[in-house]
Amino acid sequence: xxxxxxKRVLMxxxxxxxxxxxxxxxxxxxxxxxFVSEKEPPQSVLxxxxxxxxxxxxxxxxxxxxxGNLLKGDLGVSIKTQKNYPVARIIKEMFPxxxxxxxxxxxxxxxxxxxxxxxxxYYRGRAADSALRVVCTMGxxxxxxVVATLLLLLLCGAGKPFPTIFDGSNWRSYVLPCSALGFxxxxxxxxxxxTSMLDALSQEYIKTARAKGLVTRKIVLKHALRNAFIPVxxxxxxxxxxxxxxxxxxxxxxxxxxxxxxxxxxxxxxxxPVIMGTTIFLASFVIIMNLIVDLLYKVVDPRINLxxxx
Amino acid sequence: xxxEKKIPVRKPWSLHxxxxxxxxxxxxxGAFEPAGKEEKAGFIPDRPPTSYWKDAWRRxxxxxxxxxxxxxxxxxxxxxxxxxxxxxxxxxxFNKGAENLHPSHYSLEDQLLIEEKLAExxxxxxxxxxxxxxxxxxxxxEGRTLSINEKVQIKNKAKQAxxxxxxxxxxxxxxxxxxxxxxxxxxxxxxxxxxxxGEKVFPHIFGTDGFGRDIMVRTMIGARVSLLVGVFxxxxxxxxxxxxxxxxxxxxxxxxxxxxxxVEVIQSVPEVLVILLISVVLKERFAESLSTSTGIVxxxxxxxxxxxxxxxxxxxxxxxxxxxxxxxxxILQLKQQEYVTAARALGAKGGRIIKKHLLPNCIGQIVTTxxxxxxxxxxxxxxxxxxxxxxxxxxxxxxxxCTDALGGMYTYPERLLxxxxxxxxxxxxxxLVGDGLRDALDPKLxx
Numbered sequence: 001x002x003x004x005x006x007k008r009v010l011m012x013x014x015x016x017x018x019x020x021x022x023x024x025x026x027x028x029x030x031x032x033x034x035f036v037s038e039k040e041p042p043q044s045v046l047x048x049x050x051x052x053x054x055x056x057x058x059x060x061x062x063x064x065x066x067x068g069n070l071l072k073g074d075l076g077v078s079i080k081t082q083k084n085y086p087v088a089r090i091i092k093e094m095f096p097x098x099x100x101x102x103x104x105x106x107x108x109x110x111x112x113x114x115x116x117x118x119x120x121x122y123y124r125g126r127a128a129d130s131a132l133r134v135v136c137t138m139g140x141x142x143x144x145x146v147v148a149t150l151l152l153l154l155l156c157g158a159g160k161p162f163p164t165i166f167d168g169s170n171w172r173s174y175v176l177p178c179s180a181l182g183f184x185x186x187x188x189x190x191x192x193x194x195t196s197m198l199d200a201l202s203q204e205y206i207k208t209a210r211a212k213g214l215v216t217r218k219i220v221l222k223h224a225l226r227n228a229f230i231p232v233x234x235x236x237x238x239x240x241x242x243x244x245x246x247x248x249x250x251x252x253x254x255x256x257x258x259x260x261x262x263x264x265x266x267x268x269x270x271x272x273p274v275i276m277g278t279t280i281f282l283a284s285f286v287i288i289m290n291l292i293v294d295l296l297y298k299v300v301d302p303r304i305n306l307x308x309x310x
Numbered sequence: 311x312x313x314e315k316k317i318p319v320r321k322p323w324s325l326h327x328x329x330x331x332x333x334x335x336x337x338x339x340g341a342f343e344p345a346g347k348e349e350k351a352g353f354i355p356d357r358p359p360t361s362y363w364k365d366a367w368r369r370x371x372x373x374x375x376x377x378x379x380x381x382x383x384x385x386x387x388x389x390x391x392x393x394x395x396x397x398x399x400x401x402x403x404f405n406k407g408a409e410n411l412h413p414s415h416y417s418l419e420d421q422l423l424i425e426e427k428l429a430e431x432x433x434x435x436x437x438x439x440x441x442x443x444x445x446x447x448x449x450x451x452e453g454r455t456l457s458i459n460e461k462v463q464i465k466n467k468a469k470q471a472x473x474x475x476x477x478x479x480x481x482x483x484x485x486x487x488x489x490x491x492x493x494x495x496x497x498x499x500x501x502x503x504x505x506x507x508g509e510k511v512f513p514h515i516f517g518t519d520g521f522g523r524d525i526m527v528r529t530m531i532g533a534r535v536s537l538l539v540g541v542f543x544x545x546x547x548x549x550x551x552x553x554x555x556x557x558x559x560x561x562x563x564x565x566x567x568x569x570x571x572x573v574e575v576i577q578s579v580p581e582v583l584v585i586l587l588i589s590v591v592l593k594e595r596f597a598e599s600l601s602t603s604t605g606i607v608x609x610x611x612x613x614x615x616x617x618x619x620x621x622x623x624x625x626x627x628x629x630x631x632x633x634x635x636x637x638x639x640x641i642l643q644l645k646q647q648e649y650v651t652a653a654r655a656l657g658a659k660g661g662r663i664i665k666k667h668l669l670p671n672c673i674g675q676i677v678t679t680x681x682x683x684x685x686x687x688x689x690x691x692x693x694x695x696x697x698x699x700x701x702x703x704x705x706x707x708x709x710x711x712c713t714d715a716l717g718g719m720y721t722y723p724e725r726l727l728x729x730x731x732x733x734x735x736x737x738x739x740x741x742l743v744g745d746g747l748r749d750a751l752d753p754k755l756x757x
Binding site: 011012014015018019022023026027029030137138140141142143144145146149150152153241242244245248249252253264267268270272275276279282283286287290 | 586590693697712730738
């Protein structure tokens with residue numbers, strides 16, 4: 001177990017390192033100088049800036065410097081959107097809103113998704129199952145911006161139940177973004193739960209439980225679901241990543257002042273330090289979440305011998 | 311069979327094999343009889359032999375959902391590839407005088423009526439200043455002056471009549487009053503006049519955008535771009551994934567271990583995030599070299615667009631991982647089979663065994679996985695286009711059409727709905743056909 005955890009943590013660190021390096025070299029691949037804007041600054045100013053940011057040094061030296069700064073949590077400063085504002089502080093200010101919406105979205109997606117999956121598996125082949133399968137197949141085919149804009153179009157505005165402008169203190173503001181963001185993971189999880197639930201329901205121990213005379217509700221919720229939930233857990237990691245990137249779109253549509261909307265804004269402004277810094281931050285976040293989910297896997301199901309499988 | 315020798319007669323299915331029974335040199339002359347006509351006929355198969363693909367197609371046809379999805383998909387492909395030839399407008403053609411058309415129009419007579427009524431309302435209305443002057447003259451004639459309150463009231467009344475208040479005469483109120491019915495398809499005023507003159511005018515079936523570009527043609531071209539991006543990205547994934555996976559699986563040992571660690575690192579990367587990053591940077595990089603590059607690369611950049619190439623590279627560099635894992639798993643299983651040992655014994659080299667023996671045997675898996683890459687590539691493409699890192703203007707894709715439509719979403723919801731619905735239907739039917747393909751090509755997997 002300890003060996004497995006160490007291995008996984010090292011792997012995660014390696015991945016973060018790879019992404020950070022990729023980011024550095026991509027930054028170098030951008031043509032032109034980051035300080036060149038509409039007005040060409042005088043050479044003396046350029047030299048001073050280059051020296052300040054270490055751009056006069058050789059690439060390997062810059063690389064070491066960049067990595068060192070990353071370790072200290074220094075992600076650079078914004079060059080366009082909010083001039084000279086540290087990226088780390090932007091993230092600190094913007095991320096909580098995004099995280100809140102993402103957490104609500106993924107929570108309802110898991111709860112409703114697992115529930116629908118159980119219903120679908122239990123009523124296999126009947127009308128409820130067919131209807132749920134149609135909805136879920138459609139759900140994983142709808143891009144999140146389509147869902148988000150449709151919701152905005154239909155349910156927001158004057159005389160409609162939800163406000164158009166996001167207001168963090170009003171719970172109504174959260175309903176639609178969270179619904180839009182959680183819809184795809186919900187459908188995905190429902191499909192996965194259905195499959196693994198069908199698998200679990202056909203096992204011998206379910207027959208035993210039935211033979212003992214347990215009520216159906218107890219069999220499904222206690223015996224089958226516990227086993228069916230484990231494969232679903234493995235899909236949680238990728239779904240967290242999806243929710244994060246889906247957040248870009250949803251925040252853009254609902255004009256939520258979160259990191260996602262800011263990120264999109266920086267893409268159109270070509271504010272590279274922010275793009276890079278945010279990518280490293282979000283990627284690390286996803287990787288760590290994945291790691292936690294994978295380790296949880298072991299807790300939930302002690303039968304899995306991770307050291308062997310990993 | 312020259313000399314006759316008595317051999318013990320044994321039933322051919324007997325387990326007690328006798329060495330002598332295989333002494334073919336000493337079979338009695340009557341041991342074999344020529345087969346009769348009927349016997350021969352019995353060996354001719356009743357139906358023509360089916361190939362793997364025929365068999366799969368037969369299974370696929372039985373799957374009603376997949377067949378419906380396939381039909382829709384064929385229609386979408388026709389719409390995207392044949393459609394633009396039938397519509398006389400170009401996707402980047404500005405139709406002057408036909409800007410901002412809805413997909414419906416009012417007939418020429420109705421439009422004239424609306425204009426007439428509007429003009430009447432405008433004429434009867436006085437400007438606030440005129441109304442005030444009139445009222446002041448009237449008050450002066452009565453021998454009193456107007457209070458400030460009265461002045462404001464008079465001005466407001468006049469404003470209302472002029473079309474700024476609640477009871478104003480507007481296009482909508484006239485339409486409601488006379489019960490005018492919109493006709494299908496969008497025509498501009500000029501086009502309607504030309505049509506009335508007997509000329510044949512192709513309607514703007516989905517309406518037009520702010521530049522007067524026909525939205526239907528743009529939707530067609532957008533669907534074409536999305537489909538092409540999906541197909542090429544899937545092929546790219548196939549090539550990289552198949553190469554990597556088969557080498558890793560076939561080589562085994564240390565090579566496999568190292569290659570799989572690399573796969574693990576790439577797999578734990580959040581793909582969409584990195585694709586976004588790579589596309590943003592490469593787009594910039596390519597745009598820079600676009601002006602200077604000549605030859606094949608230059609033509610490629612000009613025809614396909616730098617953004618699309620950046621997207622391909624980003625997609626291809628990350629999404630092959632799943633494909634390579636699947637192929638590696640299959641190869642690991644297959645390379646234990648006897649025919650591989652036989653091929654190796656005959657002196658076949660690794661490359662030949664992979665190409666001729668291993669890959670053809672996991673073709674079902676490969677086709678299914680490749681096909682299911684298409685919708686996921688379209689998904690990512692629409693996401694990137696939506697965020698503005700997709701295809702370059704004036705080229706369009708369904709995702710970028712949706713972004714463009716966001717501005718006038720409430721006034722022109724159809725601009726958003728047409729591409730969004732088409733995109734969703736396209737991804738849905740691709741997913742369903744992919745599921746059907748999996749069931750048809752790999753019956754073992756079907757539960």
